[in-house]
Amino acid sequence: MKLFNYYRSGTSHRIRIALHLKDVKYEYVPVNLLTREHKSEEYLAINPQGLAPSLSVDGHILTQSPAILEWIEETWLNPPLLPVAPLDRARVRAMAALIACDIHPLNNLRVLNAIKGEFDADPKAVSRWIAQWITAGFEALEKMLDGTPKRGGFCFGNAPGLAECCLIPQVYSAKRFGVDLTPFPAIIAIDQTCTALPAFIAAHPDNQPDAV
């Protein structure tokens, strides 16, 4: 199994966390987004959309991190990334989707390039743009976290799962962009719990072969 990914891509980071949580071995294939390797003929033959990550499995190419995460969950049952009861699963998936749909898509490289190119956004405007979506999303997530049963410093239940696969990369990105996280104590606490765990350390951007 080969993971085509980039150390600092949030969606790549999600998949690495899930694979390390399940203790699944994979080959790391770096795709440099800054030198536009994801738009090279070679990579487009693997993933015609030209986005990272892609997971190559027995000649099949899986794309789109939410779909890959569900595939990992269905393929390796332990430890589970989702609770058992359907309503609980929906709550965890909602937290993951909030990040995957309402925060991350607005702040990825192609969108930042678009607001610079189309609207001449200067660095300050880009920072405001990034911060507004992270802040709005994290405000909502704090309220959702208020209502979940937590027994170990995680988003739900007593172990990290699908929500943390999405949240921890988003917190990493928020810190990188200098977003003020002090209004989000529950998120900060979960991030601190997770970043001390071996799977999250192994998946961290700084610890990847292409980190610079």
Next chain:
Amino acid sequence: MKLFNYYRSGTSHRIRIALHLKDVKYEYVPVNLLTREHKSEEYLAINPQGLAPSLSVDGHILTQSPAILEWIEETWLNPPLLPVAPLDRARVRAMAALIACDIHPLNNLRVLNAIKGEFDADPKAVSRWIAQWITAGFEALEKMLDGTPKRGGFCFGNAPGLAECCLIPQVYSAKRFGVDLTPFPAIIAIDQTCTALPAFIAAHPDNQPDAV
């Protein structure tokens, strides 16, 4: 079961399709996004994020359409919205995620308001913004559709599923915004097949009680 939604919201439309495909009865509760009912105290008490749709089930509130779709799939087994084999499920989920993460979030009301407010985007710039993400996403989807087994004019297999729940609302939105769809013959064909089916007719924005 109550669906808090808005006739023309793409994420609301997804849930209506899934419920009608499964023949699940629900109460329709309109939330007018144009008059900002979704930011009213009453609605924020239901969904603190102030986004549509929300699904109220036995006192529980489900949010985030991808999570609600998976919950519907897990709760009513027939007809299935996903194939059986994990790699096939991943392909269908990837098509749904491409729309839910790479197209829709960039074109919803709050983001269009942000580019108008922050960057003084005029109507032409807003139209270009909308069209660029739909076009890029549909180009990728056409390539993904190229490789799927199709036996009845659908995204995968011989019945509509999770991919169509996301695709048909996105095509509706593309038409509404005047995006040229002629480069996407596979998508047009699937849209034509689906829009003739009872579940898709029942879920169509024009056929909702709050349609104007």
